Amino acid sequence: MYGTTTEICIHLLTHFIPGENMTVLVLTEDDIRELTPGMHPTPDEARQILSLIASADGLEFGVSEDTVITLLSSLREAETGQTVTVPAQMLRAVMHLAGREMERIADCAREGGGDAEDSLREENHMMATLHGALGD
Incomplete structure (x- = not known):
């Protein structure tokens, strides 16, 4: 409240x-x-x-x-209202690296008995938004 x-x-x-x-x-x-x-x-x-x-x-x-x-x-x-413009290929490369790190974090969460989905909820949403913007 x-x-x-x-x-x-x-x-x-x-x-x-x-x-x-x-x-x-x-x-x-x-x-x-x-x-x-x-x-x-x-x-x-x-x-x-x-x-x-x-x-x-x-x-x-x-x-x-x-x-x-x-x-x-x-x-x-x-x-x-800051907006940044980057080449799509560069964004894809950064997203690929971020995706690999997210997989590592998910593995650590699972090994520790946690919920990988909960641990990465916000990040997964951001990645889905970026993939949508790129038309992937």
């Missing part, structure tokens, strides 16, 4: 039984700044990240420093 201290307290009081044991993890704008050293997010960027985290699906295992850095980078990239 994203909101002010008052809004969150009201939500907790109206949706949970008083005296019920629970754990609540809190992230603030200050936490966002601490998790992104050297990136200096603006107050507006910190609020946007908090809102994105609150509305995101698939965060049942929490939010890491990498998640926050990725969100901030994505926000900034979206704001600049």
